[in-house]
Amino acid sequence: MDKKQIDLMKNGRGFIAAMDQSGGSTPGALADYGIKETEYETKAEMFELVQAMRTRVITSPSFSSDYILGAILFKHTMNNKMEGKYTAEYLWQEKGILPILKVDQGTEEKENGVQLMKPMTELDNLLEEAKKHNIFGTKMRSVIHSANPKGIKEIAAQQFEYGKKIYEAGFIPILEPEVNIESDDKLESEKILKEEILKLLETLDYEQYIFKLSIPSQPDFYKEIIEHPNVVRLVALSGGYSQKEAVDKLSKxxxxxxxFSRALLQDLKVDQSDEKFNQVLKDAVSKIYQASIT
Structure with a gap:
Protein backbone atom coordinates (compact mmCIF):
# COMPACT_ATOMS: atom_id res chain seq x y z
CA MET A 1 0.00 0.00 0.00
CA ASP A 2 1.15 3.49 -0.86
CA LYS A 3 1.56 5.55 2.34
CA LYS A 4 1.21 8.79 0.36
CA GLN A 5 -2.17 7.65 -0.94
CA ILE A 6 -3.36 6.52 2.49
CA ASP A 7 -2.31 9.86 3.98
CA LEU A 8 -4.21 11.68 1.22
CA MET A 9 -7.38 9.73 1.94
CA LYS A 10 -7.03 10.08 5.71
CA ASN A 11 -6.09 13.74 5.94
CA GLY A 12 -6.98 15.35 2.61
CA ARG A 13 -9.75 17.92 2.25
CA GLY A 14 -12.41 16.83 -0.22
CA PHE A 15 -14.83 14.02 -0.98
CA ILE A 16 -15.22 10.79 -2.96
CA ALA A 17 -17.16 10.80 -6.23
CA ALA A 18 -19.25 7.64 -6.64
CA MET A 19 -19.15 6.73 -10.35
CA ASP A 20 -19.85 3.02 -9.94
CA GLN A 21 -23.33 2.46 -11.37
CA SER A 22 -23.38 -1.18 -12.49
CA GLY A 23 -25.74 -3.21 -14.67
CA GLY A 24 -28.84 -2.76 -12.54
CA SER A 25 -28.49 0.96 -11.83
CA THR A 26 -27.06 2.08 -15.18
CA PRO A 27 -30.40 2.56 -17.03
CA GLY A 28 -31.58 4.91 -14.29
CA ALA A 29 -28.31 6.85 -14.35
CA LEU A 30 -28.53 7.22 -18.13
CA ALA A 31 -32.18 8.28 -17.91
CA ASP A 32 -31.27 10.99 -15.40
CA TYR A 33 -28.57 12.11 -17.83
CA GLY A 34 -31.15 12.35 -20.63
CA ILE A 35 -30.62 9.06 -22.48
CA LYS A 36 -33.74 6.90 -22.67
CA GLU A 37 -33.71 3.09 -22.71
CA THR A 38 -35.13 3.22 -26.23
CA GLU A 39 -31.86 4.76 -27.41
CA TYR A 40 -29.86 1.55 -26.95
CA GLU A 41 -30.59 -2.13 -27.51
CA THR A 42 -27.81 -4.15 -25.90
CA LYS A 43 -25.88 -4.10 -22.63
CA ALA A 44 -22.73 -3.36 -24.60
CA GLU A 45 -24.34 -0.24 -26.08
CA MET A 46 -25.59 0.77 -22.63
CA PHE A 47 -22.14 0.48 -21.11
CA GLU A 48 -20.57 2.45 -23.94
CA LEU A 49 -23.03 5.27 -23.31
CA VAL A 50 -22.36 5.31 -19.57
CA GLN A 51 -18.61 5.19 -20.24
CA ALA A 52 -18.99 8.29 -22.41
CA MET A 53 -20.91 9.98 -19.59
CA ARG A 54 -18.26 9.09 -17.01
CA THR A 55 -15.49 10.19 -19.35
CA ARG A 56 -17.15 13.56 -19.78
CA VAL A 57 -17.41 13.97 -16.01
CA ILE A 58 -13.93 12.77 -15.07
CA THR A 59 -12.08 14.65 -17.83
CA SER A 60 -13.94 17.88 -17.05
CA PRO A 61 -11.77 20.65 -15.55
CA SER A 62 -14.40 20.84 -12.78
CA PHE A 63 -13.49 17.29 -11.68
CA SER A 64 -10.39 18.32 -9.76
CA SER A 65 -8.19 17.02 -6.96
CA ASP A 66 -8.61 20.43 -5.34
CA TYR A 67 -12.00 19.13 -4.22
CA ILE A 68 -12.13 15.38 -4.94
CA LEU A 69 -10.00 12.80 -3.12
CA GLY A 70 -11.17 9.63 -4.85
CA ALA A 71 -13.56 8.18 -7.40
CA ILE A 72 -15.37 4.84 -7.18
CA LEU A 73 -15.43 2.92 -10.46
CA PHE A 74 -17.31 -0.05 -11.87
CA LYS A 75 -15.25 -2.88 -13.42
CA HIS A 76 -16.25 -1.86 -16.95
CA THR A 77 -14.97 1.68 -16.33
CA MET A 78 -11.68 0.40 -14.89
CA ASN A 79 -11.11 -1.72 -17.99
CA ASN A 80 -11.76 1.16 -20.39
CA LYS A 81 -9.69 4.19 -21.31
CA MET A 82 -9.99 7.95 -21.10
CA GLU A 83 -7.75 10.12 -23.26
CA GLY A 84 -5.55 7.13 -24.08
CA LYS A 85 -5.09 5.85 -20.51
CA TYR A 86 -7.01 3.28 -18.50
CA THR A 87 -9.43 5.10 -16.22
CA ALA A 88 -7.69 4.33 -12.91
CA GLU A 89 -4.32 5.39 -14.29
CA TYR A 90 -5.86 8.54 -15.76
CA LEU A 91 -7.45 9.43 -12.42
CA TRP A 92 -4.22 9.12 -10.43
CA GLN A 93 -1.60 10.17 -12.99
CA GLU A 94 -3.48 13.01 -14.65
CA LYS A 95 -5.84 14.17 -11.91
CA GLY A 96 -4.23 13.12 -8.63
CA ILE A 97 -7.49 11.42 -7.62
CA LEU A 98 -7.47 7.98 -5.95
CA PRO A 99 -9.15 5.18 -7.97
CA ILE A 100 -11.48 2.87 -6.02
CA LEU A 101 -13.27 -0.20 -7.38
CA LYS A 102 -16.75 -1.53 -6.62
CA VAL A 103 -16.27 -5.26 -5.96
CA ASP A 104 -19.61 -6.60 -4.69
CA GLN A 105 -21.85 -8.68 -6.94
CA GLY A 106 -25.12 -7.23 -5.72
CA THR A 107 -27.33 -8.09 -2.76
CA GLU A 108 -29.42 -11.06 -1.71
CA GLU A 109 -33.18 -10.92 -1.21
CA LYS A 110 -34.31 -9.31 2.04
CA GLU A 111 -34.12 -11.56 5.12
CA ASN A 112 -34.13 -10.56 8.81
CA GLY A 113 -34.71 -6.98 7.72
CA VAL A 114 -31.50 -6.74 5.67
CA GLN A 115 -29.99 -7.56 2.30
CA LEU A 116 -26.64 -9.27 2.66
CA MET A 117 -24.15 -9.20 -0.18
CA LYS A 118 -24.21 -12.11 -2.58
CA PRO A 119 -21.16 -14.39 -2.28
CA MET A 120 -18.27 -12.69 -4.08
CA THR A 121 -17.28 -15.52 -6.39
CA GLU A 122 -15.34 -13.14 -8.66
CA LEU A 123 -13.44 -11.32 -5.91
CA ASP A 124 -10.01 -12.95 -6.30
CA ASN A 125 -9.91 -12.37 -10.05
CA LEU A 126 -11.24 -8.84 -9.66
CA LEU A 127 -8.55 -7.97 -7.13
CA GLU A 128 -5.89 -9.32 -9.48
CA GLU A 129 -7.24 -7.05 -12.22
CA ALA A 130 -7.34 -4.15 -9.76
CA LYS A 131 -3.64 -4.62 -8.91
CA LYS A 132 -2.73 -4.29 -12.58
CA HIS A 133 -4.54 -0.94 -12.69
CA ASN A 134 -3.05 0.32 -9.39
CA ILE A 135 -6.44 0.60 -7.70
CA PHE A 136 -6.20 2.16 -4.22
CA GLY A 137 -9.27 0.68 -2.55
CA THR A 138 -12.53 -1.18 -2.97
CA LYS A 139 -16.18 -0.67 -2.12
CA MET A 140 -18.93 -3.17 -1.30
CA ARG A 141 -22.55 -2.48 -0.36
CA SER A 142 -25.23 -4.23 1.66
CA VAL A 143 -28.52 -2.74 2.90
CA ILE A 144 -30.33 -2.50 6.25
CA HIS A 145 -34.09 -1.96 5.98
CA SER A 146 -35.21 -2.38 9.59
CA ALA A 147 -33.80 -2.53 13.12
CA ASN A 148 -33.41 -6.30 13.26
CA PRO A 149 -30.44 -7.08 15.57
CA LYS A 150 -29.79 -10.50 13.99
CA GLY A 151 -29.77 -9.15 10.46
CA ILE A 152 -27.62 -6.13 11.30
CA LYS A 153 -25.11 -8.32 13.13
CA GLU A 154 -24.86 -10.54 10.04
CA ILE A 155 -24.42 -7.48 7.80
CA ALA A 156 -21.56 -6.11 9.92
CA ALA A 157 -19.85 -9.49 10.22
CA GLN A 158 -19.99 -10.09 6.47
CA GLN A 159 -18.58 -6.63 5.70
CA PHE A 160 -15.68 -7.13 8.12
CA GLU A 161 -14.98 -10.64 6.84
CA TYR A 162 -14.59 -9.47 3.24
CA GLY A 163 -12.84 -6.31 4.41
CA LYS A 164 -10.05 -8.33 6.05
CA LYS A 165 -9.53 -10.38 2.91
CA ILE A 166 -9.39 -7.26 0.73
CA TYR A 167 -7.00 -5.46 3.08
CA GLU A 168 -4.66 -8.45 3.14
CA ALA A 169 -4.68 -8.41 -0.66
CA GLY A 170 -3.22 -4.90 -0.55
CA PHE A 171 -6.21 -2.56 -0.79
CA ILE A 172 -8.05 -0.21 1.56
CA PRO A 173 -11.64 -1.52 1.67
CA ILE A 174 -14.70 0.69 1.97
CA LEU A 175 -17.31 -1.13 4.05
CA GLU A 176 -20.80 0.08 3.11
CA PRO A 177 -23.63 -1.27 5.28
CA GLU A 178 -26.23 1.23 4.06
CA VAL A 179 -29.24 2.04 6.25
CA ASN A 180 -32.29 2.68 4.06
CA ILE A 181 -33.19 6.36 4.52
CA GLU A 182 -36.89 5.48 4.14
CA SER A 183 -36.80 3.07 7.07
CA ASP A 184 -39.38 3.77 9.81
CA ASP A 185 -36.82 2.86 12.47
CA LYS A 186 -33.69 4.33 10.86
CA LEU A 187 -32.26 5.72 14.10
CA GLU A 188 -32.71 2.40 15.91
CA SER A 189 -30.96 0.60 13.02
CA GLU A 190 -28.10 3.09 13.27
CA LYS A 191 -27.74 2.47 16.99
CA ILE A 192 -27.49 -1.30 16.47
CA LEU A 193 -25.11 -0.90 13.52
CA LYS A 194 -22.84 1.48 15.40
CA GLU A 195 -22.62 -0.93 18.34
CA GLU A 196 -21.75 -3.84 16.03
CA ILE A 197 -19.11 -1.84 14.13
CA LEU A 198 -17.43 -0.66 17.34
CA LYS A 199 -17.36 -4.23 18.70
CA LEU A 200 -15.80 -5.58 15.49
CA LEU A 201 -13.28 -2.75 15.29
CA GLU A 202 -11.92 -3.89 18.65
CA THR A 203 -11.12 -7.31 17.13
CA LEU A 204 -8.79 -5.82 14.50
CA ASP A 205 -5.03 -5.67 14.66
CA TYR A 206 -3.40 -3.53 11.96
CA GLU A 207 -6.20 -3.45 9.37
CA GLN A 208 -7.32 -0.07 8.09
CA TYR A 209 -10.88 0.42 6.81
CA ILE A 210 -13.02 3.19 5.38
CA PHE A 211 -16.73 3.17 6.25
CA LYS A 212 -19.45 4.44 3.93
CA LEU A 213 -22.64 4.99 5.90
CA SER A 214 -25.98 6.70 5.45
CA ILE A 215 -26.04 10.24 6.85
CA PRO A 216 -27.14 9.63 10.46
CA SER A 217 -30.42 10.78 11.97
CA GLN A 218 -28.49 12.52 14.77
CA PRO A 219 -25.56 14.80 13.81
CA ASP A 220 -22.10 13.49 14.75
CA PHE A 221 -23.63 10.15 15.71
CA TYR A 222 -20.63 8.21 14.36
CA LYS A 223 -17.96 10.27 16.17
CA GLU A 224 -16.51 7.20 17.95
CA ILE A 225 -16.09 5.37 14.65
CA ILE A 226 -14.40 8.38 13.02
CA GLU A 227 -11.91 8.60 15.89
CA HIS A 228 -11.06 4.88 15.99
CA PRO A 229 -7.40 4.19 15.08
CA ASN A 230 -8.33 1.48 12.56
CA VAL A 231 -10.57 3.84 10.59
CA VAL A 232 -9.03 5.78 7.72
CA ARG A 233 -12.14 7.83 6.97
CA LEU A 234 -15.90 7.88 7.37
CA VAL A 235 -17.79 8.83 4.23
CA ALA A 236 -21.48 9.42 3.61
CA LEU A 237 -23.72 8.05 0.88
CA SER A 238 -26.52 10.23 -0.39
CA GLY A 239 -28.95 7.30 -0.34
CA GLY A 240 -31.60 8.88 -2.54
CA TYR A 241 -31.55 12.34 -0.98
CA SER A 242 -31.54 15.25 -3.41
CA GLN A 243 -28.34 17.24 -3.65
CA LYS A 244 -29.73 19.98 -1.40
CA GLU A 245 -30.97 17.52 1.24
CA ALA A 246 -27.73 15.52 1.19
CA VAL A 247 -25.54 18.61 1.45
CA ASP A 248 -27.63 20.14 4.24
CA LYS A 249 -27.63 16.94 6.29
CA LEU A 250 -23.94 16.19 5.73
CA SER A 251 -22.87 19.71 6.76
CA LYS A 252 -24.17 18.98 10.28
CA PHE A 260 -22.18 10.93 -3.45
CA SER A 261 -23.41 9.68 -6.81
CA ARG A 262 -26.91 10.95 -7.58
CA ALA A 263 -26.39 14.14 -5.57
CA LEU A 264 -23.25 14.85 -7.60
CA LEU A 265 -24.59 14.02 -11.07
CA GLN A 266 -28.29 14.90 -10.82
CA ASP A 267 -28.25 18.11 -12.88
CA LEU A 268 -25.88 16.97 -15.65
CA LYS A 269 -27.50 16.37 -19.06
CA VAL A 270 -26.21 14.87 -22.28
CA ASP A 271 -27.40 17.81 -24.39
CA GLN A 272 -25.68 20.50 -22.31
CA SER A 273 -22.88 22.44 -23.98
CA ASP A 274 -19.44 21.77 -22.54
CA GLU A 275 -19.48 25.21 -20.95
CA LYS A 276 -22.85 24.58 -19.28
CA PHE A 277 -21.92 21.00 -18.30
CA ASN A 278 -18.67 22.09 -16.67
CA GLN A 279 -20.39 24.91 -14.79
CA VAL A 280 -23.16 22.66 -13.46
CA LEU A 281 -20.57 20.10 -12.35
CA LYS A 282 -18.44 22.82 -10.76
CA ASP A 283 -21.43 24.06 -8.74
CA ALA A 284 -22.24 20.54 -7.52
CA VAL A 285 -18.61 19.82 -6.62
CA SER A 286 -18.35 23.11 -4.72
CA LYS A 287 -21.48 22.47 -2.65
CA ILE A 288 -20.52 18.90 -1.80
CA TYR A 289 -16.95 19.94 -0.95
CA GLN A 290 -18.13 22.67 1.43
CA ALA A 291 -20.38 20.18 3.24
CA SER A 292 -17.46 17.73 3.46
CA ILE A 293 -15.00 20.05 5.19
CA THR A 294 -17.15 20.88 8.21
Whole structure:
Protein backbone atom coordinates (compact mmCIF):
# COMPACT_ATOMS: atom_id res chain seq x y z
CA MET A 1 0.00 0.00 0.00
CA ASP A 2 1.15 3.49 -0.86
CA LYS A 3 1.56 5.55 2.34
CA LYS A 4 1.21 8.79 0.36
CA GLN A 5 -2.17 7.65 -0.94
CA ILE A 6 -3.36 6.52 2.49
CA ASP A 7 -2.31 9.86 3.98
CA LEU A 8 -4.21 11.68 1.22
CA MET A 9 -7.38 9.73 1.94
CA LYS A 10 -7.03 10.08 5.71
CA ASN A 11 -6.09 13.74 5.94
CA GLY A 12 -6.98 15.35 2.61
CA ARG A 13 -9.75 17.92 2.25
CA GLY A 14 -12.41 16.83 -0.22
CA PHE A 15 -14.83 14.02 -0.98
CA ILE A 16 -15.22 10.79 -2.96
CA ALA A 17 -17.16 10.80 -6.23
CA ALA A 18 -19.25 7.64 -6.64
CA MET A 19 -19.15 6.73 -10.35
CA ASP A 20 -19.85 3.02 -9.94
CA GLN A 21 -23.33 2.46 -11.37
CA SER A 22 -23.38 -1.18 -12.49
CA GLY A 23 -25.74 -3.21 -14.67
CA GLY A 24 -28.84 -2.76 -12.54
CA SER A 25 -28.49 0.96 -11.83
CA THR A 26 -27.06 2.08 -15.18
CA PRO A 27 -30.40 2.56 -17.03
CA GLY A 28 -31.58 4.91 -14.29
CA ALA A 29 -28.31 6.85 -14.35
CA LEU A 30 -28.53 7.22 -18.13
CA ALA A 31 -32.18 8.28 -17.91
CA ASP A 32 -31.27 10.99 -15.40
CA TYR A 33 -28.57 12.11 -17.83
CA GLY A 34 -31.15 12.35 -20.63
CA ILE A 35 -30.62 9.06 -22.48
CA LYS A 36 -33.74 6.90 -22.67
CA GLU A 37 -33.71 3.09 -22.71
CA THR A 38 -35.13 3.22 -26.23
CA GLU A 39 -31.86 4.76 -27.41
CA TYR A 40 -29.86 1.55 -26.95
CA GLU A 41 -30.59 -2.13 -27.51
CA THR A 42 -27.81 -4.15 -25.90
CA LYS A 43 -25.88 -4.10 -22.63
CA ALA A 44 -22.73 -3.36 -24.60
CA GLU A 45 -24.34 -0.24 -26.08
CA MET A 46 -25.59 0.77 -22.63
CA PHE A 47 -22.14 0.48 -21.11
CA GLU A 48 -20.57 2.45 -23.94
CA LEU A 49 -23.03 5.27 -23.31
CA VAL A 50 -22.36 5.31 -19.57
CA GLN A 51 -18.61 5.19 -20.24
CA ALA A 52 -18.99 8.29 -22.41
CA MET A 53 -20.91 9.98 -19.59
CA ARG A 54 -18.26 9.09 -17.01
CA THR A 55 -15.49 10.19 -19.35
CA ARG A 56 -17.15 13.56 -19.78
CA VAL A 57 -17.41 13.97 -16.01
CA ILE A 58 -13.93 12.77 -15.07
CA THR A 59 -12.08 14.65 -17.83
CA SER A 60 -13.94 17.88 -17.05
CA PRO A 61 -11.77 20.65 -15.55
CA SER A 62 -14.40 20.84 -12.78
CA PHE A 63 -13.49 17.29 -11.68
CA SER A 64 -10.39 18.32 -9.76
CA SER A 65 -8.19 17.02 -6.96
CA ASP A 66 -8.61 20.43 -5.34
CA TYR A 67 -12.00 19.13 -4.22
CA ILE A 68 -12.13 15.38 -4.94
CA LEU A 69 -10.00 12.80 -3.12
CA GLY A 70 -11.17 9.63 -4.85
CA ALA A 71 -13.56 8.18 -7.40
CA ILE A 72 -15.37 4.84 -7.18
CA LEU A 73 -15.43 2.92 -10.46
CA PHE A 74 -17.31 -0.05 -11.87
CA LYS A 75 -15.25 -2.88 -13.42
CA HIS A 76 -16.25 -1.86 -16.95
CA THR A 77 -14.97 1.68 -16.33
CA MET A 78 -11.68 0.40 -14.89
CA ASN A 79 -11.11 -1.72 -17.99
CA ASN A 80 -11.76 1.16 -20.39
CA LYS A 81 -9.69 4.19 -21.31
CA MET A 82 -9.99 7.95 -21.10
CA GLU A 83 -7.75 10.12 -23.26
CA GLY A 84 -5.55 7.13 -24.08
CA LYS A 85 -5.09 5.85 -20.51
CA TYR A 86 -7.01 3.28 -18.50
CA THR A 87 -9.43 5.10 -16.22
CA ALA A 88 -7.69 4.33 -12.91
CA GLU A 89 -4.32 5.39 -14.29
CA TYR A 90 -5.86 8.54 -15.76
CA LEU A 91 -7.45 9.43 -12.42
CA TRP A 92 -4.22 9.12 -10.43
CA GLN A 93 -1.60 10.17 -12.99
CA GLU A 94 -3.48 13.01 -14.65
CA LYS A 95 -5.84 14.17 -11.91
CA GLY A 96 -4.23 13.12 -8.63
CA ILE A 97 -7.49 11.42 -7.62
CA LEU A 98 -7.47 7.98 -5.95
CA PRO A 99 -9.15 5.18 -7.97
CA ILE A 100 -11.48 2.87 -6.02
CA LEU A 101 -13.27 -0.20 -7.38
CA LYS A 102 -16.75 -1.53 -6.62
CA VAL A 103 -16.27 -5.26 -5.96
CA ASP A 104 -19.61 -6.60 -4.69
CA GLN A 105 -21.85 -8.68 -6.94
CA GLY A 106 -25.12 -7.23 -5.72
CA THR A 107 -27.33 -8.09 -2.76
CA GLU A 108 -29.42 -11.06 -1.71
CA GLU A 109 -33.18 -10.92 -1.21
CA LYS A 110 -34.31 -9.31 2.04
CA GLU A 111 -34.12 -11.56 5.12
CA ASN A 112 -34.13 -10.56 8.81
CA GLY A 113 -34.71 -6.98 7.72
CA VAL A 114 -31.50 -6.74 5.67
CA GLN A 115 -29.99 -7.56 2.30
CA LEU A 116 -26.64 -9.27 2.66
CA MET A 117 -24.15 -9.20 -0.18
CA LYS A 118 -24.21 -12.11 -2.58
CA PRO A 119 -21.16 -14.39 -2.28
CA MET A 120 -18.27 -12.69 -4.08
CA THR A 121 -17.28 -15.52 -6.39
CA GLU A 122 -15.34 -13.14 -8.66
CA LEU A 123 -13.44 -11.32 -5.91
CA ASP A 124 -10.01 -12.95 -6.30
CA ASN A 125 -9.91 -12.37 -10.05
CA LEU A 126 -11.24 -8.84 -9.66
CA LEU A 127 -8.55 -7.97 -7.13
CA GLU A 128 -5.89 -9.32 -9.48
CA GLU A 129 -7.24 -7.05 -12.22
CA ALA A 130 -7.34 -4.15 -9.76
CA LYS A 131 -3.64 -4.62 -8.91
CA LYS A 132 -2.73 -4.29 -12.58
CA HIS A 133 -4.54 -0.94 -12.69
CA ASN A 134 -3.05 0.32 -9.39
CA ILE A 135 -6.44 0.60 -7.70
CA PHE A 136 -6.20 2.16 -4.22
CA GLY A 137 -9.27 0.68 -2.55
CA THR A 138 -12.53 -1.18 -2.97
CA LYS A 139 -16.18 -0.67 -2.12
CA MET A 140 -18.93 -3.17 -1.30
CA ARG A 141 -22.55 -2.48 -0.36
CA SER A 142 -25.23 -4.23 1.66
CA VAL A 143 -28.52 -2.74 2.90
CA ILE A 144 -30.33 -2.50 6.25
CA HIS A 145 -34.09 -1.96 5.98
CA SER A 146 -35.21 -2.38 9.59
CA ALA A 147 -33.80 -2.53 13.12
CA ASN A 148 -33.41 -6.30 13.26
CA PRO A 149 -30.44 -7.08 15.57
CA LYS A 150 -29.79 -10.50 13.99
CA GLY A 151 -29.77 -9.15 10.46
CA ILE A 152 -27.62 -6.13 11.30
CA LYS A 153 -25.11 -8.32 13.13
CA GLU A 154 -24.86 -10.54 10.04
CA ILE A 155 -24.42 -7.48 7.80
CA ALA A 156 -21.56 -6.11 9.92
CA ALA A 157 -19.85 -9.49 10.22
CA GLN A 158 -19.99 -10.09 6.47
CA GLN A 159 -18.58 -6.63 5.70
CA PHE A 160 -15.68 -7.13 8.12
CA GLU A 161 -14.98 -10.64 6.84
CA TYR A 162 -14.59 -9.47 3.24
CA GLY A 163 -12.84 -6.31 4.41
CA LYS A 164 -10.05 -8.33 6.05
CA LYS A 165 -9.53 -10.38 2.91
CA ILE A 166 -9.39 -7.26 0.73
CA TYR A 167 -7.00 -5.46 3.08
CA GLU A 168 -4.66 -8.45 3.14
CA ALA A 169 -4.68 -8.41 -0.66
CA GLY A 170 -3.22 -4.90 -0.55
CA PHE A 171 -6.21 -2.56 -0.79
CA ILE A 172 -8.05 -0.21 1.56
CA PRO A 173 -11.64 -1.52 1.67
CA ILE A 174 -14.70 0.69 1.97
CA LEU A 175 -17.31 -1.13 4.05
CA GLU A 176 -20.80 0.08 3.11
CA PRO A 177 -23.63 -1.27 5.28
CA GLU A 178 -26.23 1.23 4.06
CA VAL A 179 -29.24 2.04 6.25
CA ASN A 180 -32.29 2.68 4.06
CA ILE A 181 -33.19 6.36 4.52
CA GLU A 182 -36.89 5.48 4.14
CA SER A 183 -36.80 3.07 7.07
CA ASP A 184 -39.38 3.77 9.81
CA ASP A 185 -36.82 2.86 12.47
CA LYS A 186 -33.69 4.33 10.86
CA LEU A 187 -32.26 5.72 14.10
CA GLU A 188 -32.71 2.40 15.91
CA SER A 189 -30.96 0.60 13.02
CA GLU A 190 -28.10 3.09 13.27
CA LYS A 191 -27.74 2.47 16.99
CA ILE A 192 -27.49 -1.30 16.47
CA LEU A 193 -25.11 -0.90 13.52
CA LYS A 194 -22.84 1.48 15.40
CA GLU A 195 -22.62 -0.93 18.34
CA GLU A 196 -21.75 -3.84 16.03
CA ILE A 197 -19.11 -1.84 14.13
CA LEU A 198 -17.43 -0.66 17.34
CA LYS A 199 -17.36 -4.23 18.70
CA LEU A 200 -15.80 -5.58 15.49
CA LEU A 201 -13.28 -2.75 15.29
CA GLU A 202 -11.92 -3.89 18.65
CA THR A 203 -11.12 -7.31 17.13
CA LEU A 204 -8.79 -5.82 14.50
CA ASP A 205 -5.03 -5.67 14.66
CA TYR A 206 -3.40 -3.53 11.96
CA GLU A 207 -6.20 -3.45 9.37
CA GLN A 208 -7.32 -0.07 8.09
CA TYR A 209 -10.88 0.42 6.81
CA ILE A 210 -13.02 3.19 5.38
CA PHE A 211 -16.73 3.17 6.25
CA LYS A 212 -19.45 4.44 3.93
CA LEU A 213 -22.64 4.99 5.90
CA SER A 214 -25.98 6.70 5.45
CA ILE A 215 -26.04 10.24 6.85
CA PRO A 216 -27.14 9.63 10.46
CA SER A 217 -30.42 10.78 11.97
CA GLN A 218 -28.49 12.52 14.77
CA PRO A 219 -25.56 14.80 13.81
CA ASP A 220 -22.10 13.49 14.75
CA PHE A 221 -23.63 10.15 15.71
CA TYR A 222 -20.63 8.21 14.36
CA LYS A 223 -17.96 10.27 16.17
CA GLU A 224 -16.51 7.20 17.95
CA ILE A 225 -16.09 5.37 14.65
CA ILE A 226 -14.40 8.38 13.02
CA GLU A 227 -11.91 8.60 15.89
CA HIS A 228 -11.06 4.88 15.99
CA PRO A 229 -7.40 4.19 15.08
CA ASN A 230 -8.33 1.48 12.56
CA VAL A 231 -10.57 3.84 10.59
CA VAL A 232 -9.03 5.78 7.72
CA ARG A 233 -12.14 7.83 6.97
CA LEU A 234 -15.90 7.88 7.37
CA VAL A 235 -17.79 8.83 4.23
CA ALA A 236 -21.48 9.42 3.61
CA LEU A 237 -23.72 8.05 0.88
CA SER A 238 -26.52 10.23 -0.39
CA GLY A 239 -28.95 7.30 -0.34
CA GLY A 240 -31.60 8.88 -2.54
CA TYR A 241 -31.55 12.34 -0.98
CA SER A 242 -31.54 15.25 -3.41
CA GLN A 243 -28.34 17.24 -3.65
CA LYS A 244 -29.73 19.98 -1.40
CA GLU A 245 -30.97 17.52 1.24
CA ALA A 246 -27.73 15.52 1.19
CA VAL A 247 -25.54 18.61 1.45
CA ASP A 248 -27.63 20.14 4.24
CA LYS A 249 -27.63 16.94 6.29
CA LEU A 250 -23.94 16.19 5.73
CA SER A 251 -22.87 19.71 6.76
CA LYS A 252 -24.17 18.98 10.28
CA UNK A 253 -21.73 16.06 10.67
CA UNK A 254 -18.13 17.00 11.48
CA UNK A 255 -15.31 15.01 9.85
CA UNK A 256 -17.73 12.97 7.75
CA UNK A 257 -17.13 13.51 4.03
CA UNK A 258 -19.35 12.81 1.03
CA UNK A 259 -19.28 9.84 -1.28
CA PHE A 260 -22.18 10.93 -3.45
CA SER A 261 -23.41 9.68 -6.81
CA ARG A 262 -26.91 10.95 -7.58
CA ALA A 263 -26.39 14.14 -5.57
CA LEU A 264 -23.25 14.85 -7.60
CA LEU A 265 -24.59 14.02 -11.07
CA GLN A 266 -28.29 14.90 -10.82
CA ASP A 267 -28.25 18.11 -12.88
CA LEU A 268 -25.88 16.97 -15.65
CA LYS A 269 -27.50 16.37 -19.06
CA VAL A 270 -26.21 14.87 -22.28
CA ASP A 271 -27.40 17.81 -24.39
CA GLN A 272 -25.68 20.50 -22.31
CA SER A 273 -22.88 22.44 -23.98
CA ASP A 274 -19.44 21.77 -22.54
CA GLU A 275 -19.48 25.21 -20.95
CA LYS A 276 -22.85 24.58 -19.28
CA PHE A 277 -21.92 21.00 -18.30
CA ASN A 278 -18.67 22.09 -16.67
CA GLN A 279 -20.39 24.91 -14.79
CA VAL A 280 -23.16 22.66 -13.46
CA LEU A 281 -20.57 20.10 -12.35
CA LYS A 282 -18.44 22.82 -10.76
CA ASP A 283 -21.43 24.06 -8.74
CA ALA A 284 -22.24 20.54 -7.52
CA VAL A 285 -18.61 19.82 -6.62
CA SER A 286 -18.35 23.11 -4.72
CA LYS A 287 -21.48 22.47 -2.65
CA ILE A 288 -20.52 18.90 -1.80
CA TYR A 289 -16.95 19.94 -0.95
CA GLN A 290 -18.13 22.67 1.43
CA ALA A 291 -20.38 20.18 3.24
CA SER A 292 -17.46 17.73 3.46
CA ILE A 293 -15.00 20.05 5.19
CA THR A 294 -17.15 20.88 8.21
Missing amino acids: NHNMIAS
